[in-house]
Amino acid sequence: MRARNWAVLAAATAFLSGCGYNDIQRGDETVKSAWSEVLNQYQRRADLVPNLVNTVKGFAAQEQQVLTQVTEARSRVGGIQATPELVNDEAAFRRFQEAQASMTSALSRLLLVAENYPQLKSDANFRDLQAQLEGTENRIAVARNRYIKAVQEYNVLIRQFPVNLTAMMFSYQVKANFSVENEKAISAPPSVDFSKQPAPAAAPKR
Numbered sequence: 001m002r003a004r005n006w007a008v009l010a011a012a013t014a015f016l017s018g019c020g021y022n023d024i025q026r027g028d029e030t031v032k033s034a035w036s037e038v039l040n041q042y043q044r045r046a047d048l049v050p051n052l053v054n055t056v057k058g059f060a061a062q063e064q065q066v067l068t069q070v071t072e073a074r075s076r077v078g079g080i081q082a083t084p085e086l087v088n089d090e091a092a093f094r095r096f097q098e099a100q101a102s103m104t105s106a107l108s109r110l111l112l113v114a115e116n117y118p119q120l121k122s123d124a125n126f127r128d129l130q131a132q133l134e135g136t137e138n139r140i141a142v143a144r145n146r147y148i149k150a151v152q153e154y155n156v157l158i159r160q161f162p163v164n165l166t167a168m169m170f171s172y173q174v175k176a177n178f179s180v181e182n183e184k185a186i187s188a189p190p191s192v193d194f195s196k197q198p199a200p201a202a203a204p205k206r
Contacts, residue, residue, distance in 0.1 A: 020163030024172055027154035031175055032084055034147040039082050041140040042100055048136065049074045049107075052129045056110060059120035066106075066113050073099070073106040086176075087151070093176035107133065144178055151177040 053067055076099045086092050111130065114120050121127075155174045158167035167173075 019166040020157065020160075021166050021170070023157060024154075024163065024167060024170075027150070027157050028172070030150045031087065031147070031154050034143070034150040035084060035087050037143040038140070038147050041136060041143045042077070042082075045103070045107075045133065045136045045140065046074055046077055048129060048133055049103075052107075052110070052126075052133065055123065055126045055129060056114060056120060059123065059126075060113065060117050063113050066110050070103075070106040070110050073103040077103050088173060088175060090176045097178060104137075148178055151175050 049070060053070055056063065057067055080092075080096050080099055082096055086096060114126070114130075155177070157163055158172050158174065
């Protein structure tokens with residue numbers, strides 16, 4: 001009886017392996033890992049926003065509209081429960097993507113407004129925050145690209161025969177992916193050149 005059980009187990013293992021079950025598992029874990037890194041980098045960006053807004057407010061309080069837009073965008077991002085399961089819900093994933101795109105756009109407007117305030121541009125705290133934001137945006141772009149590649153490979157895998165039969169048997173579905181009309185523009189980090197110091201004022205004529 002025990003020998004029969006081992007034989008059944010061996011046959012089942014061989015069947016699952018041959019039908020791509022192990023490949024599905026590896027692909028699924030790769031997607032989860034890539035998604036976790038995307039979330040980590042987006043959270044890093046969100047954590048920078050309060051200090052960035054407060055610093056800008058100290059020099060440009062009159063730019064209330066832009067400051068409010070950034071704060072509201074951060075609130076929308078925080079209102080989405082970004083769980084590992086979100087990648088299995090296309091509608092929820094789209095809302096997450098739209099919220100993050102709104103955050104990117106609001107931050108870009110904030111940095112452009114900062115160009116009008118020489119004292120703000122030369123403030124050491126602001127320059128440090130701007131550098132951290134730019135670095136984080138670059139890491140977001142890298143993490144997104146890795147996720148896109150992982151999901152593409154996973155989705156292709158579970159659509160192939162006979163792996164698609166195994167995926168159907170164990171209820172594995174295609175995963176949502178970043179799909180915007182202009183992915184390059186959305187993922188590009190908001191960058192403003194703060195290396196140029198304001199020109200010194202001309203000496204008064206005597």
